Amino acid sequence: MKKLSMTLLILILCSLFCSLAVAQAVEDKAPPSGFSVPDFSEARKARAVLDSFIRAYEAGQVHQLRAMLDPGMIGYQRFIDGVIEDQSRLKQIRLHLLDTQIMAAADVTLIETRWEKRFLATDLRPGLFAGSSRFLMHRTDQGWNLAAIGGDNPFSSQSGVLAQLNLTNASLVDEARVNVEVIDPDMAGSGTLEVQLTYVDSLVPQVTTALALTETTPGRFITLTPFVVRPGEVTLRYLDANPGDGRPPTTLTRTVRVP
Amino acid sequence: MNHRTGVLNLVVSVICWLLWGPGVLTPVQAAERILLASNDQVLVAWQEGQQGGPTPQLVAQEDGGTVIQWQGNVSYDFYRRESRGGHLVTPYGTGNFYQGRLASDVRALHPRGSVSYLQFSGRYTDDPSVLSKAVGGQLDTLQFGHVGTGYQVAFGDVAANFSTLGTSLGLRGVLAQTLLGKTTVSATAGYLSQDWETLVDSSKRTQYLRQAYALKIETPVHDNLRVFISGQGYRDDSDSIDAGLTLLPTASTQAGTVGFAFDLGRFAVQAEGGASRFREKGGESETDHALIVDVGWLFDALALRAGYRDIGLYYNSLSTQGGNGIEEIYLNGNWRAASWLSVNADLRRAENEIAGFGGSSSFSETNALATSAVITFGPDFSAWSLMLNQSLSDGENSNGSTNRNQTYGAVVSYADSNWNSGLGYQLLDVKNRGSYSSDSQIDSWQFHLSRTWQGYRETVPSWHLTPTLTVNYQDQKLDIGNGSSTLNWQLGLSGERARWGSFAAGYGEGRTTQTGRSDLRQQNWQIEVGYPLWKEALLKAYYSGNRVSGSEPGQGANYREQTFGLHFACNL
Structure with a gap:
């Protein structure tokens, strides 16, 4: 534990000193970087978009989900097919998030959360899936959208949940x-x-x-x-x-x- | 001074140095000697002692100086929840609960344009449906850093988004980016952990701590062409959790990628290729590769995108965006065919590789086409619109059987400043010859209607009142027989008046019927009233509930949950 903390601390400090040293060297150069400060309000917008994605999934609005996805998403078709098949197998889906944490950068926001998905099977018997996910939200000209899902995928059977x-x-x-x-x-x-x-x-x-x-x-x-x-x-x-x-x-x- | 205090003091020193530059003494040092400090430093010390008092702000003077900005908010909820049904059907427990949240964003704007910042948010609650480790607290976000001309450095929760196949994830550690000439160098290192608490307390971990690092160098080689190379890796710390807490073996990866982005007016292409070596404890190294290419053309009324993905079954990196065993090619177009018609089409072919015991693997294939159109009806009927969509996904399972998913939908909408209404229909047809049990056809109808009345004081809206009606109907016909249908409706009323506050109330009912079974009845209700205590503070009382009843004894789908409480929020 002590070793781990010290390693991290040393890592941080070394990076800090190196970066600031480099920073001083480039301070007077032209400002083309586009680096910017993370913003809480933007992170909250990203979270709101994720919430609306979840509500659309619960309601089975497949077309609405498509509109909120980047067509370039890796595994797009497997994801969409999984969503459609979920709608056929699972009814009255309720997705509950807990232990939610947000990491915000200027144009990307990472939302880490555990989730519990409750549903009724086609014979109306209840079922429960659980997992933990990382949602990568990306800010574009049109606002925030869901770029990728890491960890266990709560939206789509087939797209990867740890058994x-x-x-x-x-x-x-x-x-x-x-x-x-x-x-x-x-x-x-x-x-x-x-x-x-x-x-x-x-x-x-x-x-x-x-x-x-x-x-x-x-x-x-x-x-x-x-x-x-x-x-x-x-x-x-x-x-x-x-x-x-x-x-x-x-x-x-x-x-x-x-x- | 013991070890822990020493480490804490060092961290605080780093934060102070980042925010206010060298020369600032830490609180521990300050307690040991008399400080000769600048105005800024005195202001900061005063602010720390105020515990949420008025926001201090220094305005930059003509001779230059640092501007300090601080935004924060606090909220506190106290509520009682009653729940029946059990964990399988409801996430909630019964009892009195509280939840306090605090967020703070402090920035120092330096005269030469650079910014130092310290942001954090956290919560403390005794509600296990919010925090699994309640009673307890969670640091939701902690990040601090400095952004200057041509560089940035960030600590704490850092989101590193270097490339699609390389590094795209969040870490607890450090991120540094700098511009050397025209070359951007980005580096990050740190730990992947469940949260801050498990990073420092091994007894709370249920997953391995993962040590990760990444480096990316990107440079323009032409006005229209940028190239980059990245290297990254991770290693699970096998000693970081007790045996038996996770089903997964420890793993490690090293991955490298190269890529480029070419942009020539209306045409752009991006590509990245990567190779990785993945190893699990007790297994052999697995080397695999990945490739993605995206091309875009932008014409006056047409935007086209095409792409190719080939992600090896054992390819592994620090990217959240990866999948495994995926080969996919797509063509996507948006065409504004006329002033009243927009069309979108998406055509793709996907092949998925699926691993089996003993190193074997099998493949499934899918061909898919999705189209949609949005139609408007000219200036005389500008409030009306019609949206049509359909999709077809035709595939072959890994065992040779076939599957086909089809959707059709239409939504007609009306929206003006007072009325908002829509009627929608969706048909889902799911057929999978490898798994008959849930093959079905689902017809869904949705209708919503709302009317808003509002008043103005001069040109500023001063009040509004909005009733809403929502009706949903879904009918599922299973191919194996039987099926179920659900009808839901909901009535709502919301309103707000300046200085008086706001309210919202709603009640909904639904019924799910299935031949041979008793009906399931769903009910939900909510009412909340908010009152502005002062300009930046709100007090809200709320009551809400959900209930499902009518389930047969063996099914166990019945539950009831209701919550009533008070919420206070204040921007600082």
Whole structure:
């Protein structure tokens, strides 16, 4: 902790001195830089645009969302298709933001937030997704617009949300069992999901088995009945093909000890 | 002086130096000796002691001097919330809560045009639906820096936007940019952390601390051509959190990009290519590349854009704007065909690569066309407009099955100084042969109507009164049978009178029906009254609620939440 603070401090101070030294050298030069001071009021406008984007998503106004996006956005079509498919799977969407923080520069504003998305599935059963996102807002001649979404994408299944794995002990007195749950909004609508379960004990060196989970509400996959394992350490592996945040595919693991 | 005090003192010294230049002593130093200070410094010390008193401001004199500007605002909410239904259906809990917020923006305008600034905002609350760690505080923003002729340096929360494929993110650290001749050098370094609190307190972290750095050099090689090169990377600190708190393994990346921007009157082209080496703990290094090209033409009545993106499955950098495994080409045009007609069209083809177990991957493809038109009806009917839109997305899933999404929409609007109304229709048709369960057709209608009455004192509006009516209807027909329909309506009334204050009230109801199930009933209501205590201060009382009822016992969709409270806000 102390090492980390000191590293950061030294980094800041070194950069400060170097920059000011350079600054003094260029102080008298012509002013072409266009560097400007961040502005709170502009940051608030950016936040208002994000809020209106969220309201349009909740209301299912696909055309309005298109109008608020930059056509040059990377992954534009996957995003739009995900929004449309969300409208078909999820009803009465409510997106709640918390722990919101804003980093403002002159022409870009970064809004970091956690979110919870509540909805009803087509059979009117409730569901909940959660994640954390970074919204990059960009100021253009027409005002602020949403340039990109980092972290977990709350608007569009397919566009990248880090999956959640739950592996819980469901053992009976004479039988070791586990319950498996994977919540991956990117896989909503796929019906089933494949995971790997590995368990070991003193008798069996290692057993790895593929397990098909069943979708109950959009994006939530479970074992319909507890899966029988050997007592010992049980590891659940799931390949998240699109974990969000621009991160390449990654294998997520969760381990639990079953007595 | 212990270590922590020493570090704090050093940081305060840096802030003081940035804001008021060398020679200013920090508060700790000031406590130890008698100060001989300038007028500015005395003013600053007085301001610090006033705890939110009148804003001090020095006006630049003819012989030059620094102008200090300060803006701030505070707000405080005290409210009671009652909630039933559980976490799955409502984010709120029951209880009495408060939330205080403070924001401050101090700037020193130096005589030669440079600006020093210190900005922060924060909040303190006991409401866990606002801050997950409540009871507690959060520093929402903290940034300070100096902007001068041809350079800037910023600390704290810095938003670095160097390039699309390279660095485009927010850091807690330092950002410096300077102009060396015609060459712009930008550098940033710092940490990606969940917030300021987790940066300094490891016990609150649930994600790795990520150390990141980036450098970009950009220079014009011709009047119309700029080129740039960037290098960036990050590394997760494996010791920064306890094992088991995250599912992700630690990762590191090094990435480099080169690009250019060419601008010749009505024609512009930008391109950037990058390569990266990404590595996760326990895995092998993955090297991949990315390329983006954007071209734009601007004619008198036509604006065209075209672009190509190829982002490798394992390409990784410090850019928020990246995706993975995306190859996309698009053509987008805006055409003002006549004084009464504007047309937009977007044509694109996308291919997505999807990773599988054992290093395998599969591909999905999509071809899409979206068009829209805005029609106006001339000066005699200038309040009327009609907007038409349609889109078609035709694709093939990674398993070879097909999918097709179609939307059609139309909105007719009327807007003048008193009336505002619109009637809209949207059809969504979703078909995915790889996933039948939610294939459906959704018809939606929206209608809104509002009328504003307003009065003037001389030429300044002195009061207004606005009633509104909104009606929405949505009908979803699932291909597997059944489906549901929802009808919502809402009535509202708002008004404001100068010096008296403002009010807003509304009530809405809705009903969702599904064959074989009981109806879900939605209700919402809100009322708020605001009163200006003085020119820059507002006191507001509010009451709002939401309720869903009628859900069957096994469904668990019922909830009820209502909030009533007081809000005080003041600009300082």
